Amino acid sequence: MKILLIEPARYRSDGSVDKTRVGFTPANTLPCLAALVPPRDQVEICIDMLQEIDYASGPDLVGITGYTKSIARAYDIADEFRRRGAYVVMGGIHVSMEPEEALAHADTVIVGEAEETWPRFIEDLRAGAPQKTYKGLPRPSMAGWPVPRYDLIDKKLYYTSRGGPLLSRIIPLPTYSIETSRGCPHNCSFCSVTPFLGAGYRVRPVPEVIAEIKALGARGCSFADNNLFGDPARAKELLRALIPLKVVWAGNATMDCADDEELLELAERSGCRSITVGMEALCDETLSEFNKSFNRTDQYRRQLAAFSRHGISVLASMVFQPGTGSPGQFRRVYEFLTSAKVPYTAWWALTPLPGTRTYRELLEKGLLRRPRWWLYKPGAYPDYKMSGPDLTDEEFFRGYMKYYKKFYSLPSILRRLPSHWKKAWWAEFLWNLPIMFIAHLRRDAINLYSPLGQERGFMALFLDRFRRKGKPAA
Numbered sequence: 001m002k003i004l005l006i007e008p009a010r011y012r013s014d015g016s017v018d019k020t021r022v023g024f025t026p027a028n029t030l031p032c033l034a035a036l037v038p039p040r041d042q043v044e045i046c047i048d049m050l051q052e053i054d055y056a057s058g059p060d061l062v063g064i065t066g067y068t069k070s071i072a073r074a075y076d077i078a079d080e081f082r083r084r085g086a087y088v089v090m091g092g093i094h095v096s097m098e099p100e101e102a103l104a105h106a107d108t109v110i111v112g113e114a115e116e117t118w119p120r121f122i123e124d125l126r127a128g129a130p131q132k133t134y135k136g137l138p139r140p141s142m143a144g145w146p147v148p149r150y151d152l153i154d155k156k157l158y159y160t161s162r163g164g165p166l167l168s169r170i171i172p173l174p175t176y177s178i179e180t181s182r183g184c185p186h187n188c189s190f191c192s193v194t195p196f197l198g199a200g201y202r203v204r205p206v207p208e209v210i211a212e213i214k215a216l217g218a219r220g221c222s223f224a225d226n227n228l229f230g231d232p233a234r235a236k237e238l239l240r241a242l243i244p245l246k247v248v249w250a251g252n253a254t255m256d257c258a259d260d261e262e263l264l265e266l267a268e269r270s271g272c273r274s275i276t277v278g279m280e281a282l283c284d285e286t287l288s289e290f291n292k293s294f295n296r297t298d299q300y301r302r303q304l305a306a307f308s309r310h311g312i313s314v315l316a317s318m319v320f321q322p323g324t325g326s327p328g329q330f331r332r333v334y335e336f337l338t339s340a341k342v343p344y345t346a347w348w349a350l351t352p353l354p355g356t357r358t359y360r361e362l363l364e365k366g367l368l369r370r371p372r373w374w375l376y377k378p379g380a381y382p383d384y385k386m387s388g389p390d391l392t393d394e395e396f397f398r399g400y401m402k403y404y405k406k407f408y409s410l411p412s413i414l415r416r417l418p419s420h421w422k423k424a425w426w427a428e429f430l431w432n433l434p435i436m437f438i439a440h441l442r443r444d445a446i447n448l449y450s451p452l453g454q455e456r457g458f459m460a461l462f463l464d465r466f467r468r469k470g471k472p473a474a
């Protein structure tokens, strides 16, 4: 069988497909699925954001993934391939939350994790008896995975896997996205991780993670875990095993990991350069609304300083809830982050993702303008009523843009970064400069859904030399 796996791009608000010339780090979804395809089948990967889709290539089976953000584009691709006679299967987080919706566009929908169902479906299809829906096992084992087929992705498409010998002496190339665990011990109201992967935290055997890094020849790892330190004892085992590999890495964790000095020390020794943390808000009441009271605002400064002492650059993720709060909230967040010398931040307008408590609450309160907002092209604002007693839509947008840009302005960078007690200050300084250029010159790159064009990576945007390469929607 000839199998084509597609990662769809998203539509921009003008209806064009969000294309770019170079990506940052390849996502691991399609390489993982490709590795599970039986050797007798031929498999190809197409990254819509970076490549043209060849609808005439005549695949027997088209597999499409998709986040909520790219699902409208994913459905259009699926419809076109079906019109041309291909069998279309869809999987991933969005269709797992909305399988009925997806069945209007796909012949088969795979719900949940697919390590077991995807190979089973291929054999059913070969035997001429595919089912309409396959449901992954709840909390499946993460042992025995094959090495992801990154070799199927053209190296030239990704900044972090091409480099060349000279560049790779200066920065850790190649870098791959690697998963070591799934799930999260928490259940924040806006996050779809626990609704999708189930409660609890599952891990891959450490020797298998290490073997994968070695097999890929990775010098940099971008860990795709939601919470790399979800189980501190196991995290320490992983970090100890990483030390001899001399890789550098970035990952996601919660703020409270900064309270564990041994963990931070091992993170530093194992090559940790950056951790993204969900700080979300500076107000305990908002954090409690988000079911995130494990974040302690009174500890933030101390925790941020602990990361810094270990040379770990924090990317603080902040969420703003339109309609609530006052116009002054953006200034307060900006001032806190600047005075606490936070190196990077990403700001989000709260997004009602399907399957989350946030989504259900907005729906029940009648606040969603269009319940299936993801089927429409994105507008300037989130698709729910944002106006509140003290804040209009316009004030929200203006305040958000003004202070977000201010954070990535030269005065703020100079105030935040050069500091003798910050081990990584010079690297942070160098990385802040391209972000500053993007924040101020690439107006299309920053919006309420995607600060700094998150899905491409800010460095890729920078290398894109400020040129947009869009094409009208099909």
Ligand code: B12
Pocket: 010, 025, 026, 027, 028, 029, 032, 033, 062, 063, 064, 065, 066, 067, 068, 069, 070, 089, 090, 091, 092, 093, 094, 110, 112, 113, 114, 115, 118, 177, 179, 183, 190, 191, 192, 193, 223, 224, 225, 226, 353, 354, 449, 450, 451, 453, 454, 455, 456
């Ligand atoms: C790492 C990560 C990122 C990285 C990706 C880096 C990279 N290059 O890999 C970065 C930081 C760039 C990122 C960006 C974004 N992310 Co993100 N991210 C994640 C995270 C933590 C892990 C994703 C991952 O790699 N998983 C491992 C792979 C193997 O799992 P998987 O894709 O789910 O695939 C499995 C199954 O779903 C299934 N499957 C998937 N597709 C298909 C297709 C077929 C045909 C089949 C058969 C099976 C199948 O099989 C796979 C094996 O079991 C997830 C949380 C999570 N655990 O899902 C959030 C998550 C996916 N991200 C999320 C969001 C919202 C975003 C952004 C939209 C944020 C933004 N506003 O910009 C962007 C959009 C990115 C884009 N491309 O459009 C949400 C998505 C929610 C939703 N309903 O869409 C998640 C779930 C987190 C959350 N808070 O809820 N993200």
Ligand code: SF4
Pocket: 184, 185, 186, 187, 188, 191, 192, 193, 194, 226, 227, 254, 278
């Ligand atoms: S801690 Fe992070 S990954 Fe875990 S539920 Fe909350 S937002 Fe999601």
